[in-house]
Amino acid sequence: xxxxxxxxxxxxxxxxxxxxxxxxxxxxxxxxxxxxxxxxxxxxxxxxxxxxxxxxxxxxxxxxxxxxxxxxxxxxxxxxxxxxxxxxxxxxxxxxxxxxxxxxxxxxxxxxxxxxxxxxxxxxxxxxxxxxxxxxxxxxxxxxxxxxxxxxxxxxxxxxxxxxxxxxxxxxxxxxxxxxxxxxxxxxxxxxxxxxxxxxxxxxxxxxxxxxxxxxxxxx
Amino acid sequence: xxxxxxxxxxxxxxxxxxxxxxxxxxxxxxxxxxxxxxxxxxxxxxxxxxxxxxxxxxxxxxxxxxxxxxxxxxxxxxxxxxxxxxxxxxxxxxxxxxxxxxxxxxxxxxxxxxxxxxxxxxxxxxxxxxxxxxxxxxxxxxxxxxxxxxxxxxxxxxxxxxxxxxxxxxxxxxxxxxxxxxxxxxxxxxxxxxxxxxxxxxxxxxxxxxxxxxxxxxxxxxxxxxxxxxxxxxxxxxxxxxxxxxxxxxxxxxxxxxxxxxxxxxxxxxxxxxxxxxxxx
Numbered sequence: 001x002x003x004x005x006x007x008x009x010x011x012x013x014x015x016x017x018x019x020x021x022x023x024x025x026x027x028x029x030x031x032x033x034x035x036x037x038x039x040x041x042x043x044x045x046x047x048x049x050x051x052x053x054x055x056x057x058x059x060x061x062x063x064x065x066x067x068x069x070x071x072x073x074x075x076x077x078x079x080x081x082x083x084x085x086x087x088x089x090x091x092x093x094x095x096x097x098x099x100x101x102x103x104x105x106x107x108x109x110x111x112x113x114x115x116x117x118x119x120x121x122x123x124x125x126x127x128x129x130x131x132x133x134x135x136x137x138x139x140x141x142x143x144x145x146x147x148x149x150x151x152x153x154x155x156x157x158x159x160x161x162x163x164x165x166x167x168x169x170x171x172x173x174x175x176x177x178x179x180x181x182x183x184x185x186x187x188x189x190x191x192x193x194x195x196x197x198x199x200x201x202x203x204x205x206x207x208x209x210x211x212x213x214x215x216x217x218x219x220x
Numbered sequence: 221x222x223x224x225x226x227x228x229x230x231x232x233x234x235x236x237x238x239x240x241x242x243x244x245x246x247x248x249x250x251x252x253x254x255x256x257x258x259x260x261x262x263x264x265x266x267x268x269x270x271x272x273x274x275x276x277x278x279x280x281x282x283x284x285x286x287x288x289x290x291x292x293x294x295x296x297x298x299x300x301x302x303x304x305x306x307x308x309x310x311x312x313x314x315x316x317x318x319x320x321x322x323x324x325x326x327x328x329x330x331x332x333x334x335x336x337x338x339x340x341x342x343x344x345x346x347x348x349x350x351x352x353x354x355x356x357x358x359x360x361x362x363x364x365x366x367x368x369x370x371x372x373x374x375x376x377x378x379x380x381x382x383x384x385x386x387x388x389x390x391x392x393x394x395x396x397x398x399x400x401x402x403x404x405x406x407x408x409x410x411x412x413x414x415x416x417x418x419x420x421x422x423x424x425x426x427x428x429x430x431x432x433x434x435x436x437x438x439x440x441x442x443x444x445x446x447x448x449x450x451x452x453x454x455x456x457x458x459x460x461x462x463x464x465x466x467x468x469x470x471x472x473x474x475x476x477x478x479x480x481x482x483x484x485x486x487x488x489x490x491x492x493x494x495x496x497x498x499x500x501x
Contacts, residue, residue: 059311094312099274099305103282106227106303116234119311126313133319137310141266145233169231 019080022216024162027178031166033074034147040214043160045082047185047214050122050155053087057095059121060084061105063114066147075147079117083108092124094133102142118149125156128180130163130173140169158182186213222298224291226254229305230263241291247275248287251304265304276303321351321383324392324424328353330486331425334474339428342378353381353424361468362435363401366455371465374398377435381427391418392427403456404434404441406448413446425487429473437466 022043025035042062049058064079085101109116119138123129130139130150139150150163161179165171221240228235241250251273258265276282277294278301285294285302296302325344332339342354357377364374378397384390394412396405404413414430415422433439437460442453460466476483 057312088308093314093318094310096308096310098309099276099284099307100282102305102309103276103278103303107278107282121311123313129313131311131313132317133310133312133314137308141229141306142309143233144229144231144266148233 020214022181024181026164030164031170032146032164033072034077034149034164035074036077036079036149036162038079039081040216042079042082043183043216044185044214045084046120046151046153047155047183049082049084050124050153053090053122054155055092055124056087056090057092057122057124058084058087058090059095059097059119061101061119062117062149062151063105063109063112064117066115066117068147077117077147077149081112081114082120093126095121096137115147116143117147118143118151120151120153123152123154125154127154127157127175128152128159128161129175130171135171135173139163139171144169153183158184182215182217184215184217186215222291224296224298225301227301227303228254228258228263228265230258230265232263235263243292244290246288246290247285251275251287266306272307274305274307276305277301278303317383317385317387320388321346324383325353327424327486328355330477331428331473331475334477334486338471338473349385351383351387353383355379355381355428357428357431357435359471360432360435361470363437363460363466363468364399365401366459373468374400379428379431381424388420388422391415391420391422392424394427394431396431400435401452401455402434402437402440402449403453404439404446404448405452411448413441413448416441416443416446423487425473425475429475432470432473436468436470438468438470 020040022038022040023036024038026033046060049060061083062079063081063083064077066078067076068074069076083105085097085105087095088098089096105116108114119142121134130152134150134152143150144165146165146168148165151160152163153160159180160183161176161181163171163173163179221242223238224241226237226239228237237254239250239254255265275285275287277285277296282303285291285296328339328341332341338358338360340356340358342356344354345352355378357379359375360377361373361375362377364372366372377400380395380397382393382395384393391414394414395410396412397410399407400410400412401407405411406413412431412434414427414434430439437456440456441447442457447453456466475487476485478484
């Protein structure tokens with residue numbers, strides 16, 4: 001009788017999938033506490049949209065899920081989708097979009113049972129801050145919930161940063177190193193290198209994190 | 221009465237309300253009533269001052285509704301979802317300051333076109349910290365200097381109109397290159413103290429008109445914070461005013477245009493109507 005030899009192949013697929021993320025939180029001493037977990041594929045999509053639009057500005061919406069810890073009074077937000085807008089007009093220092101984009105994302109949000117976390121937009125080679133236009137023409141109008149954030153990305157310098165509410169209509173819109181981090185996109189995906197630098201307030205993605213060659217480094 | 225689900229963006233974020241709307245009510249009337257009621261509850265809606273409001277009928281492809289018609293006329297059914305949105309949203313690294321300075325430049329061009337005898341545009345030096353408009357002012361009499369009874373006058377001046385980093389919260393600064401003898405002109409720098417109580421709505425038109433009036437001694441402010449040249453203040457009180465040497469006579473700038481047979485102010489602030497917010501509260 002012949003014995004059959006069994007072969008065992010190792011599968012690369014995890015039973016429990018792990019999503020590469022970037023963790024960012026409001027700095028100690030801020031008037032509000034918010035923790036963000038952003039899927040790296042969100043940065044990848046945002047980067048691609050930003051680069052495709054250069055030298056002009058562009059933007060889009062951030063969607064995901066929100067939790068509130070009533071004991072700590074802290075917001076815990078997961079951003080898992082970036083939805084680009086189709087600008088009505090755009091140039092290197094400005095872009096605009098219409099109600100159609102807002103209507104579209106709100107329908108999408110309802111269909112996906114997600115929360116509208118905020119918006120991203122680019123400042124090519126201008127740095128990470130919220131201008132009065134950003135604040136008065138969009139952020140204060142559309143994203144006034146306490147957990148809603150603005151993500152500004154400078155695709156030329158590879159820097160990004162989050163802006164969050166510290167009270168009703170109170171927001172620090174200035175440039176600050178503590179809010180910024182670096183997004184490095186490899187030309188050919190994937191194989192992002194492990195990240196080891198981390199600012200005290202914003203931790204980088206774990207060493208295993210990789211998504212379409214996205215590298216995130218928290219730097220202060 | 222039929223009820224509809226209506227979403228608004230308020231100061232606290234996006235909110236949903238169930239709203240009773242009669243079949244014979246125009247949407248505009250309903251919107252007006254609802255906005256008043258929202259503001260009474262402290263749920264002020266954002267965006268009133270930034271653009272026209274749109275009422276969107278929900279669905280995969282939202283449709284903009286006609287505000288002058290009723291919901292029933294437009295096929296909207298009770299319990300349908302409506303969203304009240306602003307027409308345009310904007311972002312940009314340049315900011316409102318730069319937009320406003322661009323508008324000031326346009327105002328200057330129009331003012332110069334309406335006053336070719338008096339205003340000559342020399343150029344513009346843009347900078348994130350301080351934008352400067354360079355202007356020559358002609359046929360605008362001023363006292364260049366006083367020596368005893370001898371008074372030297374000048375009618376042509378080189379001006380720098382500076383928009384600082386904090387404009388429009390901080391008003392336009394004006395500097396004159398040539399010497400001017402006036403209580404409100406600083407001899408060392410040529411700074412012209414234009415404003416007693418400046419407003420962010422003050423434009424370059426007010427700045428130039430006030431410069432002309434100051435140069436001609438039609439406007440004088442001898443209050444301590446505004447007194448830039450003490451000698452000129454003393455001369456004005458002791459000699460210039462008593463002997464009626466000043467004010468000088470000058471032609472005022474034309475601050476309007478005639479378009480299609482109608483007079484229109486160059487400065488849009490002069491024809492501002494009350495904002496919808498004011499009408500609704």
